[in-house]
Amino acid sequence: MEQAYTISVFTENKIGLLNRITIIFTRRKINVESLTVSESGISKDIFRFTVVIRTTPDYIGKVVKQIEKQIDVLKAFYYEDKDIIYQEIAMYKMPTSVLAKSEVVEKIVRNNNARILTIEEEFVVIEKTGHEDETQQLLEALRPYGLLSFARSGRVAIAKPMKPLALHLKELQEANS
Amino acid sequence: MTTSTFSEKPKFIEDSAFDLGEAVSFVEQPILEKKNISGAEAVILSLIAEQVEAVFGYPGGAIMPVYDALHGYNDKLKHYLVRHEQGATHAAQGYARVAKRAGVCFATSGPGATNLITGIADAMIDSTPLVCITGQVARHLLGTDAFQETDVIGISMPVTKWNFQVTRADEIAEAIAKAFYIAESGRPGPVLIDITKNAQIEMCDFVYRKCTRVRSYVPQLPIKMKAINEAAELINHAQKPMFLIGQGIILSQAQEELKKVLEKSGAPAASTLLGLSALSHTHPNYVGYLGMHGNYGPNVKSNEADVIIAVGMRFDDRVTGDLKTYLKKAKIIHIEIDPAEIDKNVKTDVAIISDAKEALIALLPKLKQKTYPEWMAEFKECDRIEKEKVLDKDFAPNTEKIKMAEVIKMLSEKTKGKAIIVTDVGQHQMTTTRYYQFEQTQSNITSGGLGTMGFALPASIGAKIGRQDREVIAIIGDGGFQMTLQELGVIMQYEVGVKIVILNNSFLGMVRQWQQLFFEKRYSFTEMHNPNFVKLAEAYNIPAKKLEKREDMSNVLDLMLDHKGSFLLEIVVEKEDNVFPMVPAGASVSNIRLE
Ligand SMILES: Cc1ncc(C[n+]2csc(CCOP(=O)(O)OP(=O)(O)O)c2C)c(N)n1
Secondary structure (H helix, E strand, O other), X not given: OOEEEEEEEEEEOOOOHHHHHHHHHHXXXXXXXXXXXXXXXXXXXXXXXXXXXXXXXXXXXXXXXXXXXXXXXXXXXXXXXXXXEEEEEEEEEXXXXXXXXXXXXXXXHHHOOOEEEEEOOOEEEEEEEEOHHHHHHHHHHHHHHOOOEEEEOOOEEEEOOOXXXXXXXXXXXXXXX | OOHHHHHHOOOOOOHHHOOOOOOEEEOOOOOEEEEEXXXXXXXXXXXXXXXXXXXXXXXXXXXXXXXXXXXXXXXXXEEEEOOOHHHHHHHHHHHHHHXXXXXXXXXXXXXXXXXXXXXXXXXXXXXXXXXXXXXXXXXXXXXXXXXXXXXXXXXXXXXXXEEEEEXXXXXXXXHHHHHHHHHHOOOOOEEEEEEEHHHHHOEEEEEEOOEEEEOOOOOOOOOOHHHHHHHHHHHHOOOOEEEEEOOHHHHOOOHHHHHHHHHHHOOOEEEOOOOOOOOOOOOOOEEEEOOOOOOHHHHHHHOOOOEEEEEOOOOOHHHHXXXXXXXXOOXXXXXXXXXXHOOOOOOXXXXXXXXXXXXXXXXXXXXXXOOOHHHHHHHHHHHHHHHHHHXXXXXXXXXXXXXXXXXXXXXXXXXXOOOEEEEOOOHHHHHHHHHOOOOOOOOEEEOOOOOOOOOHHHHHHHHHHHOOOOOEEEEEEHHHHOOOHHHHHHHHHHOOOOEEEEEEOOEOHHHHHHHHHHOOOOOOOOEOOOOOHHHHHHHOOOOEEEEOOHHHHHHHHHHHHHOOOOEEEEEEEOOOOOOOOEOOOOOEHHHOEOO
């Protein structure tokens, strides 16, 4: 059975590495559901890729080993949703008039723990951070009131297991000396 | 709350706690230095610093500065002008496989670089170290669809172990040092360095230091003794153990260690296609060749073994056949340097992620001295069946034309199994690897994983250049020969003394065999009207002969082997001969067909 996995990849900051990682999925006909790249917090030149894919429990380990095999990848991990804290951010652009006309939209925003980022003369931008189903729910709720635009980020995730990354990296360096 | 409770808090380690050190490390002492030289000269000096002896390449606009710099170093760096860039990669592969060093190629941008791709893909899947250097349009033209601009980094990414684009002269030394380190260490593979033309022309102060470490890349994990002990335990208690040996033995130069382990454990060993010649074919523990056209015994017996020890091999589908029925009775030990190969195709019980040599050294003292006379006798019995059903037919002189098998058997006898044998892809390849009795290691050069027709002729050139002291014989089908025959020009120009045997069946034989067996003999576009190969060779000043009669075979083979320098021998063989045994694609190895 296919299920969602979140893959965290720690890499050198190199041109083309995104390509090297995505072709591993392309070649195996795996769709990338979401992808985020940022600094890792380890050091300025180590980056973190967070990739969400759907595949089988049998296959995920093999795919992640192929990622880790790339020369500029330090370490790659994969998690099921229960093993991570994860969030996505969504933004919703609505006409300002819908807020003025009725309180419904304001209620929706309040009940969903969303917030209004900006109010311009013609439009407002609402922001919600949460899991995909939550931001999706808000999307469906707002849609009838005239949703002008919608954008959702890729997933960012922090792993629950307490074995620190530093230890993994230390093991890696010991193997490499 | 007091401050003391704070300090009793469990100590957490932050992600950033560990200092990773330099991204890339180099030996402190430079090997070579020169001030104020062009990037192009830096390329050549980098190769000289790496003690490269041979470069296979082809010039063009975007790499002309490098060729210009090469001109001044002809005495130190020998360049071979191939006739097509694919030939450069295959020649470099042939060189790398015998010289135990990365093969080096040059090509220009655009079509020059794209012509390298087949060979690079071949090197990738067969773990052959290559350093390919391509010219690229100038930095400011990147992305403009400039003349002969292709995205070589993008195109080569899936088939290189690593690749990198250099856009400044001062990056060249480090990029090339890193390229050699990555290509040759761990599981070897091809790398590509794409150098923009401006970087070749710009001046730099050149300092070459060998690369020793890339922090994000672990070529070899340290051995876990726990796994070694578990493996030894399984082997020592086995009733029917069997080794499956692959190219990892040759790449890690573990031939002697393998012999010791086999002689102590008493277990039989079968080889993959690329593992051939790792163990002498006359060694008492050697039981033959695995895979689609391998021997009967090792194929069927692998499914009866109770402990499998796979060393430096990757369970290719041509070896395993149907995975659902493969090795089901066995506990599986997999000794393999590349962690991504563990459990990829076959689930292991004990994984030893290691260089083959180190693992065998660690394993040897833990093994009990054992013998398996009954188990070995089962292989002998299989050999008897295979002889009766296959070999006796292959070698019986009952056909009008010569059979491939007869040629290989005689060639094997005449060369005492000591030649370097380079094969192309098809029936002749399977027949050669079945019947050539490899006595000496590093003698089997073939395109295994990719099955690239056209491989053998250029690869044999590289092999001869890498090992001038050894006899190099290319055995090629009439089809595959015509894919890269232009490389006869290299043999002519540089007097490369390879022997070329074309086994001419006037068919794309292997495809015809499948058409006969699986497509009801519908021979769709497999028959070939061939040129006069002898005249073709003579046009290149290469002595040549055509052999048609069985009774002339011995004399003509002697003539070829005694000839100093290159020689082309066309042998007209049976048109519709088949290679057996055969495990039909997707079938279980237990259901190997003998006829
Ligand atoms: C580049 C390439 N194209 C196509 C194939 C498919 N193929 C495999 S074997 C074969 C026939 C080879 O014929 P020939 O070279 O005459 O050798 P024979 O099998 O007759 O010994 C073909 C076409 C291949 N392996 N490589």
